[in-house]
Amino acid sequence: MRTDSRLARMLHVLLHLEQAKDPITSEQIGQMLATNPSLVRRTMGGLRKAGIVTSVKGHGGGWCLAKPLTQITLLDVYEALGSPGLFALGLSNVTSTCLLEQSANKAIDSALDHASAFFRAELTKQTVADLVLPHAQKVQELKDRQASGHKPV
Amino acid sequence: MRTDSRLARMLHVLLHLEQAKDPITSEQIGQMLATNPSLVRRTMGGLRKAGIVTSVKGHGGGWCLAKPLTQITLLDVYEALGSPGLFALGLSNVTSTCLLEQSANKAIDSALDHASAFFRAELTKQTVADLVLPHAQKVQELKDRQASGHKPV
Protein backbone atom coordinates (compact mmCIF):
# COMPACT_ATOMS: atom_id res chain seq x y z
CA MET A 1 0.00 0.00 0.00
CA ARG A 2 1.01 3.65 0.14
CA THR A 3 2.89 4.88 3.13
CA ASP A 4 0.66 6.09 5.91
CA SER A 5 0.73 9.90 5.81
CA ARG A 6 -1.99 10.46 8.38
CA LEU A 7 0.32 11.61 11.16
CA ALA A 8 2.05 14.16 8.92
CA ARG A 9 -1.29 15.37 7.62
CA MET A 10 -2.87 15.74 11.03
CA LEU A 11 0.11 17.69 12.38
CA HIS A 12 -0.19 19.96 9.37
CA VAL A 13 -3.88 20.48 10.04
CA LEU A 14 -3.38 21.16 13.74
CA LEU A 15 -0.90 23.93 12.90
CA HIS A 16 -3.49 25.51 10.62
CA LEU A 17 -6.27 25.17 13.19
CA GLU A 18 -4.24 27.16 15.67
CA GLN A 19 -4.04 30.07 13.24
CA ALA A 20 -7.80 30.17 12.67
CA LYS A 21 -10.26 31.80 15.00
CA ASP A 22 -13.34 30.30 13.31
CA PRO A 23 -13.98 26.62 12.70
CA ILE A 24 -12.42 25.23 9.51
CA THR A 25 -14.57 22.96 7.41
CA SER A 26 -13.59 19.54 6.15
CA GLU A 27 -13.84 21.02 2.67
CA GLN A 28 -11.19 23.62 3.47
CA ILE A 29 -8.94 21.09 5.16
CA GLY A 30 -9.40 18.82 2.16
CA GLN A 31 -7.98 21.57 -0.03
CA MET A 32 -4.97 22.00 2.26
CA LEU A 33 -4.29 18.28 2.05
CA ALA A 34 -5.24 17.91 -1.60
CA THR A 35 -7.87 15.35 -0.77
CA ASN A 36 -11.60 15.16 -0.20
CA PRO A 37 -13.71 16.14 2.80
CA SER A 38 -14.86 12.64 3.59
CA LEU A 39 -11.34 11.38 4.12
CA VAL A 40 -10.67 14.40 6.31
CA ARG A 41 -13.67 13.59 8.48
CA ARG A 42 -12.64 9.97 8.75
CA THR A 43 -9.10 10.77 9.81
CA MET A 44 -9.93 13.70 12.09
CA GLY A 45 -12.61 11.62 13.77
CA GLY A 46 -9.84 9.86 15.67
CA LEU A 47 -8.52 13.16 16.97
CA ARG A 48 -11.99 14.17 18.08
CA LYS A 49 -12.42 10.96 20.07
CA ALA A 50 -9.03 11.60 21.65
CA GLY A 51 -10.07 15.08 22.75
CA ILE A 52 -7.56 16.88 20.56
CA VAL A 53 -10.08 18.66 18.34
CA THR A 54 -13.79 19.38 18.42
CA SER A 55 -16.24 19.45 15.55
CA VAL A 56 -19.42 21.41 15.05
CA LYS A 57 -22.12 20.34 12.62
CA GLY A 58 -24.20 22.57 10.41
CA HIS A 59 -23.91 26.01 9.04
CA GLY A 60 -20.76 27.77 10.26
CA GLY A 61 -19.51 24.48 11.67
CA GLY A 62 -16.19 22.75 11.21
CA TRP A 63 -13.13 21.82 13.23
CA CYS A 64 -11.42 23.57 16.16
CA LEU A 65 -8.61 22.79 18.56
CA ALA A 66 -9.84 21.36 21.84
CA LYS A 67 -6.72 22.58 23.70
CA PRO A 68 -3.54 24.53 23.04
CA LEU A 69 -0.87 22.96 20.86
CA THR A 70 1.53 23.16 23.80
CA GLN A 71 -0.56 20.46 25.45
CA ILE A 72 -0.54 18.06 22.50
CA THR A 73 2.48 15.82 22.00
CA LEU A 74 3.17 14.18 18.67
CA LEU A 75 2.56 10.87 20.40
CA ASP A 76 -0.93 12.04 21.37
CA VAL A 77 -1.72 12.53 17.70
CA TYR A 78 -0.14 9.23 16.70
CA GLU A 79 -2.17 7.37 19.28
CA ALA A 80 -5.32 9.25 18.33
CA LEU A 81 -4.89 7.69 14.89
CA GLY A 82 -4.94 4.27 16.54
CA SER A 83 -1.18 3.83 16.87
CA PRO A 84 -0.90 2.48 13.34
CA GLY A 85 1.78 -0.08 12.54
CA LEU A 86 5.08 1.69 12.26
CA PHE A 87 7.07 -0.75 10.19
CA ALA A 88 6.96 -2.08 6.66
CA LEU A 89 9.14 -4.89 8.00
CA GLY A 90 7.76 -7.92 9.75
CA LEU A 91 8.42 -11.44 10.89
CA SER A 92 8.06 -14.65 8.96
CA ASN A 93 5.66 -17.42 9.92
CA VAL A 94 5.24 -16.90 13.67
CA THR A 95 3.46 -20.24 14.17
CA SER A 96 6.40 -22.22 12.86
CA THR A 97 7.86 -24.88 15.12
CA CYS A 98 11.31 -24.48 13.55
CA LEU A 99 13.64 -23.30 16.29
CA LEU A 100 15.91 -21.55 13.80
CA GLU A 101 12.99 -19.59 12.41
CA GLN A 102 11.92 -18.68 15.92
CA SER A 103 15.42 -17.42 16.65
CA ALA A 104 15.41 -15.28 13.51
CA ASN A 105 11.98 -13.87 14.31
CA LYS A 106 12.95 -13.19 17.89
CA ALA A 107 15.95 -11.12 16.88
CA ILE A 108 13.98 -9.01 14.44
CA ASP A 109 11.07 -8.63 16.80
CA SER A 110 13.41 -7.37 19.47
CA ALA A 111 15.07 -4.87 17.15
CA LEU A 112 11.69 -3.61 15.96
CA ASP A 113 10.42 -3.31 19.51
CA HIS A 114 13.42 -1.24 20.50
CA ALA A 115 13.16 0.97 17.43
CA SER A 116 9.46 1.42 18.06
CA ALA A 117 10.05 2.47 21.66
CA PHE A 118 12.73 4.84 20.45
CA PHE A 119 10.38 6.38 17.91
CA ARG A 120 7.62 6.83 20.47
CA ALA A 121 10.10 8.50 22.78
CA GLU A 122 10.98 10.92 19.98
CA LEU A 123 7.29 11.68 19.54
CA THR A 124 6.86 12.26 23.24
CA LYS A 125 9.70 14.76 23.36
CA GLN A 126 7.91 17.48 21.48
CA THR A 127 4.50 19.07 21.39
CA VAL A 128 2.84 20.18 18.19
CA ALA A 129 3.61 23.77 19.21
CA ASP A 130 7.33 22.94 19.08
CA LEU A 131 7.14 22.12 15.39
CA VAL A 132 7.03 25.75 14.34
CA LEU A 133 9.65 26.95 16.80
CA PRO A 134 12.46 26.78 14.22
CA HIS A 135 10.38 28.86 11.84
CA ALA A 136 9.42 31.35 14.55
CA GLN A 137 13.08 31.68 15.45
CA LYS A 138 14.05 32.46 11.86
CA VAL A 139 11.36 35.12 11.65
CA GLN A 140 12.64 36.62 14.89
CA GLU A 141 16.22 36.62 13.62
CA LEU A 142 15.14 38.37 10.45
CA LYS A 143 13.40 41.05 12.48
CA ASP A 144 16.49 41.45 14.66
CA ARG A 145 18.73 41.98 11.66
CA GLN A 146 16.39 44.55 10.18
CA ALA A 147 16.02 46.39 13.49
CA SER A 148 19.79 46.63 13.95
CA GLY A 149 20.27 48.04 10.46
CA HIS A 150 22.36 45.15 9.12
CA LYS A 151 21.69 44.16 5.55
CA PRO A 152 20.87 40.49 4.97
CA VAL A 153 23.68 38.48 3.38
CA MET B 1 1.01 -4.39 0.84
CA ARG B 2 2.03 -7.22 3.08
CA THR B 3 4.74 -6.62 5.58
CA ASP B 4 8.17 -7.34 4.21
CA SER B 5 9.31 -10.65 5.70
CA ARG B 6 12.42 -11.03 3.57
CA LEU B 7 14.89 -10.20 6.32
CA ALA B 8 13.33 -12.70 8.73
CA ARG B 9 13.19 -15.33 6.03
CA MET B 10 16.78 -14.85 4.93
CA LEU B 11 18.07 -15.05 8.50
CA HIS B 12 16.11 -18.27 8.88
CA VAL B 13 17.65 -19.66 5.71
CA LEU B 14 21.19 -18.67 6.69
CA LEU B 15 20.84 -20.55 9.96
CA HIS B 16 19.78 -23.65 8.02
CA LEU B 17 22.60 -23.26 5.50
CA GLU B 18 25.14 -23.38 8.30
CA GLN B 19 23.83 -26.74 9.40
CA ALA B 20 24.13 -28.28 5.93
CA LYS B 21 27.31 -29.59 4.41
CA ASP B 22 25.89 -29.96 0.90
CA PRO B 23 24.20 -27.22 -1.12
CA ILE B 24 20.50 -26.74 -0.40
CA THR B 25 18.24 -26.29 -3.41
CA SER B 26 15.72 -23.48 -3.88
CA GLU B 27 13.07 -26.18 -3.77
CA GLN B 28 14.14 -27.27 -0.29
CA ILE B 29 14.39 -23.70 0.94
CA GLY B 30 10.96 -23.04 -0.54
CA GLN B 31 9.58 -25.80 1.67
CA MET B 32 11.23 -24.31 4.77
CA LEU B 33 9.63 -20.96 3.98
CA ALA B 34 6.36 -22.36 2.72
CA THR B 35 6.81 -20.69 -0.62
CA ASN B 36 8.01 -21.51 -4.11
CA PRO B 37 11.54 -21.90 -5.49
CA SER B 38 11.33 -18.94 -7.81
CA LEU B 39 10.67 -16.50 -5.01
CA VAL B 40 13.56 -18.07 -3.10
CA ARG B 41 15.90 -17.50 -6.03
CA ARG B 42 14.75 -13.91 -6.44
CA THR B 43 15.26 -13.07 -2.79
CA MET B 44 18.49 -14.99 -2.30
CA GLY B 45 19.90 -13.40 -5.45
CA GLY B 46 20.50 -10.27 -3.43
CA LEU B 47 22.53 -12.19 -0.87
CA ARG B 48 24.59 -13.75 -3.63
CA LYS B 49 25.43 -10.35 -5.10
CA ALA B 50 26.42 -9.19 -1.63
CA GLY B 51 28.81 -12.12 -1.21
CA ILE B 52 26.87 -13.69 1.65
CA VAL B 53 25.95 -16.91 -0.15
CA THR B 54 27.00 -18.71 -3.30
CA SER B 55 24.87 -20.62 -5.74
CA VAL B 56 25.73 -23.56 -7.97
CA LYS B 57 23.71 -24.46 -11.02
CA GLY B 58 22.89 -27.90 -12.30
CA HIS B 59 22.61 -31.33 -10.78
CA GLY B 60 23.71 -31.35 -7.14
CA GLY B 61 23.67 -27.57 -7.11
CA GLY B 62 21.99 -25.15 -4.72
CA TRP B 63 22.92 -22.59 -2.12
CA CYS B 64 25.86 -22.42 0.32
CA LEU B 65 27.23 -19.92 2.78
CA ALA B 66 30.05 -17.82 1.33
CA LYS B 67 31.52 -17.13 4.78
CA PRO B 68 30.91 -18.05 8.40
CA LEU B 69 27.84 -16.67 10.14
CA THR B 70 30.13 -14.91 12.62
CA GLN B 71 31.17 -12.63 9.77
CA ILE B 72 27.66 -11.69 8.69
CA THR B 73 25.83 -8.98 10.61
CA LEU B 74 22.08 -8.61 10.42
CA LEU B 75 22.69 -5.28 8.71
CA ASP B 76 24.69 -7.06 5.99
CA VAL B 77 21.62 -9.15 5.21
CA TYR B 78 19.29 -6.17 5.36
CA GLU B 79 21.46 -4.23 2.94
CA ALA B 80 21.83 -7.25 0.68
CA LEU B 81 18.06 -7.08 0.27
CA GLY B 82 18.46 -3.53 -0.98
CA SER B 83 17.86 -1.77 2.35
CA PRO B 84 14.10 -1.87 1.86
CA GLY B 85 11.99 0.91 3.32
CA LEU B 86 11.66 0.34 7.03
CA PHE B 87 8.54 2.30 7.81
CA ALA B 88 4.89 2.07 6.99
CA LEU B 89 4.76 5.73 8.01
CA GLY B 90 5.70 8.56 5.70
CA LEU B 91 5.44 12.25 5.02
CA SER B 92 2.68 14.18 3.34
CA ASN B 93 3.16 16.14 0.13
CA VAL B 94 6.88 16.97 0.18
CA THR B 95 6.61 19.44 -2.70
CA SER B 96 4.17 21.64 -0.84
CA THR B 97 5.07 25.29 -0.37
CA CYS B 98 3.07 25.50 2.85
CA LEU B 99 5.51 26.29 5.64
CA LEU B 100 3.32 24.59 8.22
CA GLU B 101 3.27 21.41 6.21
CA GLN B 102 7.03 21.59 5.80
CA SER B 103 7.39 21.92 9.55
CA ALA B 104 5.20 18.91 10.16
CA ASN B 105 7.10 16.85 7.61
CA LYS B 106 10.44 17.92 8.98
CA ALA B 107 9.56 16.76 12.48
CA ILE B 108 8.40 13.37 11.32
CA ASP B 109 11.28 12.95 8.93
CA SER B 110 13.70 13.65 11.75
CA ALA B 111 12.03 11.18 14.08
CA LEU B 112 12.01 8.51 11.37
CA ASP B 113 15.65 9.18 10.55
CA HIS B 114 16.64 8.75 14.16
CA ALA B 115 14.57 5.61 14.55
CA SER B 116 16.06 4.23 11.36
CA ALA B 117 19.61 4.89 12.54
CA PHE B 118 18.73 3.25 15.83
CA PHE B 119 17.36 0.20 14.06
CA ARG B 120 20.42 -0.12 11.87
CA ALA B 121 22.62 0.12 14.95
CA GLU B 122 20.66 -2.75 16.47
CA LEU B 123 21.23 -4.79 13.32
CA THR B 124 24.92 -4.01 13.38
CA LYS B 125 25.30 -5.17 16.97
CA GLN B 126 24.83 -8.83 16.22
CA THR B 127 25.95 -11.35 13.65
CA VAL B 128 23.71 -14.08 12.34
CA ALA B 129 25.70 -16.51 14.46
CA ASP B 130 24.55 -14.66 17.58
CA LEU B 131 20.90 -15.42 16.86
CA VAL B 132 21.21 -18.98 18.05
CA LEU B 133 23.35 -18.23 21.09
CA PRO B 134 20.36 -18.15 23.45
CA HIS B 135 19.30 -21.55 22.17
CA ALA B 136 22.82 -22.93 22.34
CA GLN B 137 23.08 -21.67 25.90
CA LYS B 138 19.87 -23.43 26.88
CA VAL B 139 21.11 -26.66 25.39
CA GLN B 140 24.36 -26.27 27.29
CA GLU B 141 22.52 -25.57 30.52
CA LEU B 142 20.44 -28.69 30.02
CA LYS B 143 23.56 -30.76 29.53
CA ASP B 144 25.13 -29.22 32.62
CA ARG B 145 22.12 -30.12 34.74
CA GLN B 146 22.10 -33.67 33.48
CA ALA B 147 25.84 -34.05 33.99
CA SER B 148 25.62 -32.84 37.60
CA GLY B 149 22.84 -35.28 38.41
CA HIS B 150 20.18 -32.65 39.14
CA LYS B 151 16.72 -33.48 37.93
CA PRO B 152 15.05 -30.85 35.75
CA VAL B 153 12.24 -28.90 37.43
Add this chain to the structure above:
DNA sequence: CATATCGTAACTTTTTAAGTTACAAATGTG
Protein backbone atom coordinates in the same frame (compact mmCIF):
# COMPACT_ATOMS: atom_id res chain seq x y z
C1' DC C 1 21.44 -36.25 -24.49
C1' DA C 2 18.47 -36.23 -20.27
C1' DT C 3 17.89 -34.35 -15.85
C1' DA C 4 18.52 -31.07 -12.23
C1' DT C 5 19.00 -26.57 -10.91
C1' DC C 6 19.77 -21.63 -11.10
C1' DG C 7 18.62 -16.83 -13.46
C1' DT C 8 15.27 -13.93 -14.83
C1' DA C 9 11.27 -11.91 -16.90
C1' DA C 10 6.35 -11.30 -16.90
C1' DC C 11 2.28 -11.71 -14.77
C1' DT C 12 -1.38 -12.22 -10.82
C1' DT C 13 -2.65 -11.87 -5.93
C1' DT C 14 -2.85 -9.78 -1.51
C1' DT C 15 -3.17 -6.08 1.73
C1' DT C 16 -4.35 -1.69 3.52
C1' DA C 17 -4.28 3.41 3.33
C1' DA C 18 -6.11 6.49 0.35
C1' DG C 19 -9.62 8.00 -2.34
C1' DT C 20 -14.59 8.25 -3.72
C1' DT C 21 -19.60 8.23 -3.48
C1' DA C 22 -23.75 8.50 -1.07
C1' DC C 23 -26.81 9.76 2.35
C1' DA C 24 -28.68 10.41 7.08
C1' DA C 25 -28.37 13.64 11.00
C1' DA C 26 -27.73 17.97 12.94
C1' DT C 27 -27.38 22.97 12.95
C1' DG C 28 -27.75 27.71 11.56
C1' DT C 29 -30.35 31.18 8.24
C1' DG C 30 -34.16 33.42 6.36
Add this chain to the structure above:
DNA sequence: CACATTTGTAACTTAAAAAGTTACGATATG
Protein backbone atom coordinates in the same frame (compact mmCIF):
# COMPACT_ATOMS: atom_id res chain seq x y z
C1' DC D 1 -40.83 25.63 8.87
C1' DA D 2 -38.07 25.12 4.63
C1' DC D 3 -33.49 25.18 3.04
C1' DA D 4 -28.60 25.27 2.76
C1' DT D 5 -24.40 23.84 5.22
C1' DT D 6 -21.72 20.67 7.47
C1' DT D 7 -20.46 16.57 10.13
C1' DG D 8 -20.83 11.21 10.77
C1' DT D 9 -20.51 7.03 8.71
C1' DA D 10 -20.97 3.16 5.67
C1' DA D 11 -19.76 0.97 1.39
C1' DC D 12 -17.14 0.77 -2.38
C1' DT D 13 -12.93 1.48 -5.68
C1' DT D 14 -7.98 2.56 -6.45
C1' DA D 15 -3.04 2.35 -5.83
C1' DA D 16 1.47 0.51 -4.62
C1' DA D 17 4.64 -3.00 -3.43
C1' DA D 18 5.80 -7.60 -1.55
C1' DA D 19 4.43 -12.02 -2.25
C1' DG D 20 3.22 -15.53 -5.11
C1' DT D 21 3.06 -17.88 -9.71
C1' DT D 22 4.29 -19.36 -14.34
C1' DA D 23 7.42 -19.97 -17.91
C1' DC D 24 11.60 -20.71 -20.09
C1' DG D 25 16.48 -20.10 -21.18
C1' DA D 26 21.23 -21.19 -19.36
C1' DT D 27 24.30 -24.20 -17.13
C1' DA D 28 26.16 -28.19 -14.89
C1' DT D 29 26.11 -33.31 -13.74
C1' DG D 30 25.91 -38.02 -15.07
